[in-house]
Amino acid sequence: MSIFNVNPVTVDDYRRRALCRLPRFLFDYLDGGANAEATLAANVNDFDRFRLKQRVMRNVDQVDTATTLAGFDAAMPVALAPVGMAGMYARRGETQGARAADSQGIPFTCSTLGICSVEEITAATGKPIWFQLYMLRDREVIKSLLKRAEAAGVTTLVFTVDLPLPGMRLRDYRNGMIGTNLRSKLSKAAQLTTSPGWIFDVGIKGKPHTIGNLSDVVPDPDDLNEYKAFIDSQFDSSVTWDDIAWLRSIWPGKLIIKGVMEVEDAQAAVNAGADGLVVSNHGGRQLDSVASGIVKLPAIAEAVGDQCEIYLDGGIRNGIDVIKAVALGANGVLIGRPWIYALAAAGEQGVKDLLGTFQSEIRTGMALMGVNNLSELTPELVERV
Secondary structure, three states: OOHHHOOOOOHHHHHHHHHHHOOHHHHHHHHOOOOOOHHHHHHHHHHHHEEEOOOOOOOOOOOEOOEEEOOEEEOOOEEEOOOOOHHHOOOOHHHHHHHHHHHOOOOEEEOOOOOOOHHHHHHHHOOOOEEEEEOEOOHHHHHHHHHHHHHOOOOEEEEEOOOOOOOOOHHHHHOOOOOOOHHHHHHHHHHHOOOHHHHHHHHHOOOOOOOHHHOOOOOOOOOHHHHHHHHHHHEOOOOOHHHHHHHHHHOOOEEEEEEEOOHHHHHHHHHOOOOEEEEOOHHHOOOOOOOOHHHHHHHHHHHHOOOOEEEEEOOOOOHHHHHHHHHOOOOEEEEOHHHHHHHHHHHHHHHHHHHHHHHHHHHHHHHHOOOOEHHHOOHHHEEEO
16 A cells, blocks of 8 residues: 555555655655764664553643743643754745644744744744854854844753764765765765755745855855855864853853753853753764764753753654653753654655654643653653663
């Protein structure tokens, strides 16, 4: 039976549809990880190392999945993570994702490297969003981006710290995603011929294909290679926690540090003034063979959970995974690949439907565990196997 003859429900359902719709180089850019992709797999598989306790004969007539994430009143402990070039996976994809998140009552995070600018995204919903940023060598560009974000109504900055240089994402080399030589161009052109629907809907009708937040700092905003050259020149491997303290001094809103995997770094983030942190290995896209986020979460939550908000990303594929993360100390989770799979497969409605499934899974799971509120999800309700 064709995958298009059944309704997509799970993340894997949407992933299979996205694979059929997208040019291979775009699908693998989203789907792949660093090197042998051991960490990419561990992020997902390690959730199976934790089991929930089922408890019966408790009054669960008032199950409530609502919470507050960085001051945002959220319908469930989930936010859409920043994903670079999301607008290449569906027409003006960031705006579709933001509208879907708004309809489901959860935060949306705009990537520095998104196709749509922060102004375009906030105009699409009329609501505040989160904004993700990297440390760039040109600090004036950072100041400019922060001013734009603040003017657009952003109140929460998600600052990524695990990218002093990009990881070795070998699928991108294989597919010609990285490289401007003739072989790479011919490879991408051949892959495009298999996706005529994408070419029309995104390639043609989805223009302009600029990196919206950086369009005023590159010589030719219509040339993605110009953006790549600029970004490559801006990776700053000299960054330390002193730079985060500087960032804290110029950003008036909430500050969440993304990319923390060790207790000592979590403590340093708090000391630098972070309001929250994301336990994250960049979705397995940076250093391969590091531990999964879910394994690292409990120790970090125990060390600094009373000093800042704790989030987890990487490997979350359903509402049960969300319950495990919250029970192990997270205030909430960020999902990246899942919402992009849904976006590529079924647009804004696909993201809405997937988020609806997540919320139903969270609510049902909580009821079967005998709890009514997220605050009742504690480590005692999780068994490690």
